Amino acid sequence: xxxxxxxxxxxxxxxxxxxxxxxxxxxxxxxxxxxxxxxxxxxxxxxxxxxxxxxxxxxxxxxxxxxxxxxxxxxxxxxxxxxxxxxxxxxxxxxxxxxxxxxxxxxxxxxxxxxxxxxxxxxxxxxxxxxxxxxxxxxxxxxxxxxxxxxxxxxxxxxxxxxxxxxxxxxxxxxxxxxxxxxxxxxxxxxxxxxxxxxxxxxxxxxxxxxxxxxxxxxxxxxxxxxxxxxxxxxxxxxxxxxxxxxxxxxxxxxxxxxxxxxxxxxxxxxx
Numbered sequence: 001x002x003x004x005x006x007x008x009x010x011x012x013x014x015x016x017x018x019x020x021x022x023x024x025x026x027x028x029x030x031x032x033x034x035x036x037x038x039x040x041x042x043x044x045x046x047x048x049x050x051x052x053x054x055x056x057x058x059x060x061x062x063x064x065x066x067x068x069x070x071x072x073x074x075x076x077x078x079x080x081x082x083x084x085x086x087x088x089x090x091x092x093x094x095x096x097x098x099x100x101x102x103x104x105x106x107x108x109x110x111x112x113x114x115x116x117x118x119x120x121x122x123x124x125x126x127x128x129x130x131x132x133x134x135x136x137x138x139x140x141x142x143x144x145x146x147x148x149x150x151x152x153x154x155x156x157x158x159x160x161x162x163x164x165x166x167x168x169x170x171x172x173x174x175x176x177x178x179x180x181x182x183x184x185x186x187x188x189x190x191x192x193x194x195x196x197x198x199x200x201x202x203x204x205x206x207x208x209x210x211x212x213x214x215x216x217x218x219x220x221x222x223x224x225x226x227x228x229x230x231x232x233x234x235x236x237x238x239x240x241x242x243x244x245x246x247x248x249x250x251x252x253x254x255x256x257x258x259x260x261x262x263x264x265x266x267x268x269x270x271x272x
Contacts (some may be wrong), residue, residue, distance in 0.1 A: 001026070001028065001030065001083060001085045002026070002027055002028070002085055002086055002087075002088070002105065003028070003029050003030070003031065003078055003079070003083050003085065003086075003087045004022050004027040004029075004030075004031070004087070004088040004090060004240075005030075005031045005032075005033060005071060005074045005087060005089050005090070005152065006018050006022075006032055006033070006034060006089075006090050006091065006092045007032075007033045007034075007035050007067060007070045007071065007073065007091070007092060008032050008034045008035065008042070008043065008046070008092055009036050009064070009089055009092065009239060010036045010038060010042040010193075011042070011092070011093075012043070012045040012046050013091040014040055014092050014093045014094055014204070015032065016045075016046060016049060018090065018091070018092045018093070018094060018095060018096075019046075019050060019056060021095040021096040021097075022088075022090070022096050023055060023056070024096075024098065025096045025097075025098055025099070025100050026101050027079075027088060027096075027101055027103075028055040029055055029056070029057055030055055030056045030057070031057050031058075031059065031074050031077065031078060032046065032056060032057065032058045032059070033059050033061060033070050033071070033073065033077075034058060034059065034060040034061055035061050035063075035064045035065055035066070035070050036064070037061075037063045038131070040060050040234075043060065045132065045162075045169070046058065047136040049187065051170055058075055059074065059108045060111060061073065062150045065135065066170050066173070066175075067154065067169070067173070067174070067175045067178060068168075068170060068173050068174075068175075068178040069169070069171040069217075070170030071089055071132055071168065071169055072167040072168055072169055072171065073166060074088060074103075075164040075165070076088060076157070076164065076165045076167075078164060078167040079111055079163070079164040080165070083183045084164075084241050084257075086104075086108055086158050086160050087164065088101075088104070088156065088157070088158050088264070089154070089156070089157045089158075089159060089162075090155070090156045090157075091154075091155045091156070091203065092095065093154055093203065093204045094121075094155055094202065094203045094204070095201060095202045095203075096121075096201055097199065097200045097201060097202065099169040099199060100119055100199050100200070100201065102109055103119070103196050103198065103199035104117050104119065104158045104196065104199065106156075107194050107196060108158055108160055108224035109194050111127050111160060111194065112143075112160075112192070113160040113161050113162050113191075113192040114159075114160060114161050114162070114186060114189070114190075114192075115159075115160040115184075115186075115191055115192040115193070115194070116157050116158065116159060116183070116186060116191070116192070116193050116194070117157070117158040117160070117193075117194045117195075117196065118152040118153060118156060118157050118158070118193075118194070118196065119151060119193050119195075119196045119199040119200055119201050120195065120196060120198070120199065120200050120244070121128065121155055121156065121196075121200065121201055121202075121203050122201070122202045123202075123203040123204075127128065128203075129142075129195055130142075130144075130150045130152070131150070131152075131153060131193075132144045132145065132148040132149065132151070132197055133149060133180045133184075133227075134146075134147055134148040134152055135147070135148075135149075135228070135231045135232070135241060136229060136244045136245070137244060137245060137248045138201055138245035138248050138252075139248060140223045142255075146174040147218070148176070149183075149184060149187075150183065150193070150196065150248045151179060151180045151182075151183035151184065151193075152179060152183050152193055153179055154159055154178060154179030154182070154237065155203050156201045156203075157179075157199065158248075168184055170180075170182070170185075170230065172226055172230075173223060173226055174219060174222070174266050175219045175223075176219050176220050176222075176223040177222075177223025177224070177226060177227050178221075178223075180227060181226075181227060181230050181231070183187055184230075184231060194208070213264060214264045214267065214268065217253075217264045217265045217267070217268035218268045218271065219271055220268070221268045221271060221272050224245055224249060224272075225242060225272060226259070227236045228242040228245065229242075231254075242272075246272065249269060249272065250269060252265070253265035253268070253269045254266070
């Protein structure tokens with residue numbers, strides 16, 4: 001079986017588009033983990049559209065657990081149901097292009113767990129493949145810089161593991177940055193990362209980040225701070241890494257404030 005998990009957060013239209021694309025591409029079972037914290041109200045339309053007990057299964061979390069903790073809980077739920085095969089983790093604002101499943105599995109069958117396989121992502125008309133994180137400056141780039149390392153986007157990841165009940169993501173991250181830390185840790189622990197050449201998902205990324213909301217900016221700043229602590233190797237190095245990032249994060253906040261006509265990026269940085 002090739003299972004898929006998506007985290008639902010209040011927008012049933014987005015989640016339905018994601019589910020339709022997964023079912024059309026042959027993914028089953030598909031687990032919808034509800035992080036909406038709205039007592040199931042936003043799930044009503046989805047439950048009516050997809051018969052619970054069929055290929056789509058709904059699990060309502062006790063609250064908004066965040067991305068990493070929600071995905072960990074969903075994978076543990078699948079493991080409790082006896083699932084042992086590959087699992088696709090995909091954002092609910094992403095759409096799988098036909099052929100995604102076949103292309104991912106073709107690569108995955110040549111890899112030994114633990115491993116992550118990612119498709120290329122089409123977002124805002126641009127292709128995204130490998131991304132690179134420079135931990136001392138907090139820069140995310142398309143090409144490697146001195147001291148940077150590659151990571152795979154958490155937007156869509158095929159996970160191969162022997163034990164899905166054990167947490168995959170670091171749950172200190174609520175949202176953003178967990179994919180950077182996971183890729184870094186996976187390589188250090190001897191795991192493999194692979195990126196497909198031709199398979200895609202289409203991601204409506206601007207839906208979450210384009211408006212420079214206070215929530216988004218706050219989570220991004222917190223992610224950079226956590227990454228300093230996680231990647232540095234010692235408390236002293238973590239403090240230095242946080243300090244060397246600050247000028248670049250300030251420049252980022254100024255540029256985003258000017259671009260979106262909002263003080264939210266600068267306000268969020270005040271908590272760094």
